[in-house]
Amino acid sequence: MNGGSSLLFNLALYLLVMLAVGIYASRLVTVLIAGVALLLAVSNRDFVHDMVSYASAGLGAAFGPPLLLSLRWKRTTRWGMLAGMLAGAVSNIIWKNMPAWNEALDLRIASFAFSLAGTVLVSLATQAGGTRADLARRFPAVDR
Numbered sequence: 001m002n003g004g005s006s007l008l009f010n011l012a013l014y015l016l017v018m019l020a021v022g023i024y025a026s027r028l029v030t031v032l033i034a035g036v037a038l039l040l041a042v043s044n045r046d047f048v049h050d051m052v053s054y055a056s057a058g059l060g061a062a063f064g065p066p067l068l069l070s071l072r073w074k075r076t077t078r079w080g081m082l083a084g085m086l087a088g089a090v091s092n093i094i095w096k097n098m099p100a101w102n103e104a105l106d107l108r109i110a111s112f113a114f115s116l117a118g119t120v121l122v123s124l125a126t127q128a129g130g131t132r133a134d135l136a137r138r139f140p141a142v143d144r
Contacts, residue, residue, distance in 0.1 A: 065119050
C-alpha cells in the first residue's frame with residue numbers, strides 16, 4: 001500500500017512539474033516571438049505597412065469579387081466563386097513577386113481584376129442548376 005501511494009505521489013509530482021515547465025516554456029516562446037516582431041517593426045518601419053498592405057490586397061482580391069457577385073449576380077456558381085478566390089490569391093502572390101508588373105499596374109487592381117474575371121468566366125461555364133423544378137425535386141419543401 002505504501003509503495004503504490006509513493007508511486008502515485010511521485011507520478012503526480014512529476015506531472016505537475018512538467019506542466020509548470022510547459023507553461024513557462026510556452027510563455028518564453030511567446031515573449032521571444034513578440035521580441036522578434038518588435039525588432040522587425042522598429043528596424044524597418046515600411047515592413048509592417050508593406051505586409052499589412054500585401055495581406056489586405058490578398059484578402060480583398062480573394063473574397064471581394066466573389067462576394068460582390070454572389071450578392072448581385074444570380075448566375076454566380078460555387079465553382080465560379082472558388083475559381084475567383086483562387087485566381088485572386090494566386091495572382092496576388094505572383095504579382096507581388098514580379099517588380100516590373102507591380103510598377104506597371106498596382107497589385108490590388110490586378111488581383112481584383114483576375115478574381116473578377118475568374119469568377120465570371122467559370123460561373124458562365126458551369127451551370128447553376130437553380131431552376132424551380134430542380135429545386136423542388138431536391139427539396140420537396142420548396143413547393144409548399
